Amino acid sequence: MSETAIHYRTCPLCEAMCGLAISHADGRIVAIRGDDADPLSKGHICPKAVALQDIHTDPLRLRAPLKRTSTGWAEIGWEEAFAEVTQNLRSIRDRHGEQALAAYFGNPTVHTPALLMVPGLIEAIAGAQIFSATSVDQLPMMLASLQMLDHQLLLPIPDVDCCGFLLIVGGNPAASQGSFISGGDVMARIEGIRQRGGRVVVIDPRRTETAKQADEHLFIRPGTDFFLLAAMAQVIFAEGRVRLRELAPWVDGLETLREAVAEFTPERVAPKTGIAAAKIRELALALGDAEQAAVYGRIGSCTQEFGGLCNWLLYALNIINGSLDRSGGMLFPTPPIDLVRLGPRGSFARRRTRLRGLPAFGDEFPVAVLAEEILAPGEGRIRALITHAGNPVLSTPNGRQLDRALTALDFMVSIDLYLNETTRHANIILPPAGPLERPHFDAGLPLAAVHASAKWSPPLFAAPSGSYQDWQIMVELAQRLHPRFSGRLVHRLVRRLGLERVTDWLLRLGPYGTHAALLDEDASWTQKLRILFSPARDGLSLHALRQHPHGIDLGAMQPGRLMRHLKRRNTGIHLAPSLYLADLPRALARLTESADAAPRDSLLLIGRRHVRSNNSWMHRIPRLIKGPNRCTLLLHPDDAAHRGIAEGDRVTVTSRVGAVTLPAQLTTDILPGVVSMPHGYGQRDAGASTAAAHGGGSMNDITDEQFIDALTGTPVLNGVPVTVTR
Ligand code: SF4
Numbered sequence: 001m002s003e004t005a006i007h008y009r010t011c012p013l014c015e016a017m018c019g020l021a022i023s024h025a026d027g028r029i030v031a032i033r034g035d036d037a038d039p040l041s042k043g044h045i046c047p048k049a050v051a052l053q054d055i056h057t058d059p060l061r062l063r064a065p066l067k068r069t070s071t072g073w074a075e076i077g078w079e080e081a082f083a084e085v086t087q088n089l090r091s092i093r094d095r096h097g098e099q100a101l102a103a104y105f106g107n108p109t110v111h112t113p114a115l116l117m118v119p120g121l122i123e124a125i126a127g128a129q130i131f132s133a134t135s136v137d138q139l140p141m142m143l144a145s146l147q148m149l150d151h152q153l154l155l156p157i158p159d160v161d162c163c164g165f166l167l168i169v170g171g172n173p174a175a176s177q178g179s180f181i182s183g184g185d186v187m188a189r190i191e192g193i194r195q196r197g198g199r200v201v202v203i204d205p206r207r208t209e210t211a212k213q214a215d216e217h218l219f220i221r222p223g224t225d226f227f228l229l230a231a232m233a234q235v236i237f238a239e240g241r242v243r244l245r246e247l248a249p250w251v252d253g254l255e256t257l258r259e260a261v262a263e264f265t266p267e268r269v270a271p272k273t274g275i276a277a278a279k280i281r282e283l284a285l286a287l288g289d290a291e292q293a294a295v296y297g298r299i300g301s302c303t304q305e306f307g308g309l310c311n312w313l314l315y316a317l318n319i320i321n322g323s324l325d326r327s328g329g330m331l332f333p334t335p336p337i338d339l340v341r342l343g344p345r346g347s348f349a350r351r352r353t354r355l356r357g358l359p360a361f362g363d364e365f366p367v368a369v370l371a372e373e374i375l376a377p378g379e380g381r382i383r384a385l386i387t388h389a390g391n392p393v394l395s396t397p398n399g400r401q402l403d404r405a406l407t408a409l410d411f412m413v414s415i416d417l418y419l420n421e422t423t424r425h426a427n428i429i430l431p432p433a434g435p436l437e438r439p440h441f442d443a444g445l446p447l448a449a450v451h452a453s454a455k456w457s458p459p460l461f462a463a464p465s466g467s468y469q470d471w472q473i474m475v476e477l478a479q480r481l482h483p484r485f486s487g488r489l490v491h492r493l494v495r496r497l498g499l500e501r502v503t504d505w506l507l508r509l510g511p512y513g514t515h516a517a518l519l520d521e522d523a524s525w526t527q528k529l530r531i532l533f534s535p536a537r538d539g540l541s542l543h544a545l546r547q548h549p550h551g552i553d554l555g556a557m558q559p560g561r562l563m564r565h566l567k568r569r570n571t572g573i574h575l576a577p578s579l580y581l582a583d584l585p586r587a588l589a590r591l592t593e594s595a596d597a598a599p600r601d602s603l604l605l606i607g608r609r610h611v612r613s614n615n616s617w618m619h620r621i622p623r624l625i626k627g628p629n630r631c632t633l634l635l636h637p638d639d640a641a642h643r644g645i646a647e648g649d650r651v652t653v654t655s656r657v658g659a660v661t662l663p664a665q666l667t668t669d670i671l672p673g674v675v676s677m678p679h680g681y682g683q684r685d686a687g688a689s690t691a692a693a694h695g696g697g698s699m700n701d702i703t704d705e706q707f708i709d710a711l712t713g714t715p716v717l718n719g720v721p722v723t724v725t726r
Pocket of ligand 1: 013177184
């Protein structure tokens, strides 16, 4: 055996972007540890990182294109695969129009360099119906950025390293490892708040792993976070505690917001939320008492009936407390590739879905309509689908219906590492090189990082000869689907120069880059010309990153980025966009609704996540899935006794759309009237036997594609009415 070497790279599995030190010898992995010298994660990793070696060696990971035939799957060559995909997609588009094509991008799309090529592929199928995991995740948050700050990617992130009071609404960083608080060991950073004498409060219908490490946890009824936030805002106005600080000259709509929340007094919302009026008042005042406070919401705040309104007020509370763009409050990361400068500003409701008329966010329709848009006949029906790194049968609402709908497609192609519940419907599967067989650079996730850094990870192992990376597959498809495809400049360059050279230029033009002054509005033309015609050496470039295998530390988040954005765009901070005001009557109606309106014996289902799982795609790995069954229904003992259910009993959970059966786990960590099931389970395909043996049903077999936040089209995944029987 030759000597062991160490390879440093960024873990591509989740938003935390941990640095890995991978010991290897003779083409095999010996150990995977955290990289102590990584500027962001400083040695932290979670159990999933070690599973990278399992993905690399997994015999079930696809390594050549697959074609579905009448007798099963057959491996085919890349040229044949591309030719068949192109011919089918073009033929369907020619016969039925552009709208007959659709594409779905899964969550890992953001975790690969292919992210930079996705807009290019979308342009090549212009007019197609686009869907992604965004609409079962953070869409309401991005909408708030667009509506209130004028850019969908200008995302406020809690400055956990300096914060004195952190209020977490519907988020569980202990399980997610930091979603929209990217940065290794986020729980240590949150613990740091307490060590500094600060306070951490978690609002959640379940006493989550994060809540157990906080100073205080408050149970809230699912779907009522908006009412809590509105009452907190009402108290801040009523008590004269509004403090806009440096934001004051930029803010409009303050009086309109005051009037909008006036009716949501703590006393009125307390019965709805389950949080006492005095506690709501105390929380609101504590925000103002803390010099550095941040209100942070995550997926639970988005995937609920009033997710749009909820995220509006999450932003609004930070604004009226003067916490936005302020050290220790909510800051705006400055990433090495600045997608706020280079990416689209965003749009809302420029298009609407054919059947339900739900609004598009940017290029995307809410995924809640995907199945019906395939199944319902008529002009504009989806007949062909491209998927990338997604398993919407398990990860989007009413997955069984989508499972059936996919069989009705004329053609489907999946860019994916695995045959799974979704890709099994594809006619052709195009598997990209594995995560250790390609270079890695995070272009999108630093937009949410708590500390700026950059790292280029070269491939650890050579990809099989002739294989393609995700982005190369996208380029190939874009080119073949649209031979005269021009695309935006960056996509044309990716096609001609390759991703590495384009990444290099994006880094050079970025805020830390060798050529940053070219995009700096304060730089004079003389300075810009000097930069352009001189060999600029100082600053970030791919060359510089290659010299620093552990990554380069670009410093802590700084205040001021929002102000620079507002000045550049000549805009302001909008506290009361009309879109939200128009949705208020819906919330007011719910506030006045009597408790008897809920069906008798109904419980409310919420989701959950475990640190050893990663949405729907890592349950097949034995080292992650081993141990006690985690696919259980959490149920309060009072609700269990009422139904004659004991610990470990198999229970059936039934909603409007379906039923799943799984073991009951009794706990006082959940609010009475609420049950919780993890998402991402339900693997049932051949080849996923490990997952199938450990997994229960899919939570999305009982979430309801018709139960949505009417404002944003985001499906309700937290607060789904269900019945539970033994
Ligand atoms: S938290 Fe785990 S999965 Fe996420 S980047 Fe770090 S090691 Fe990878």
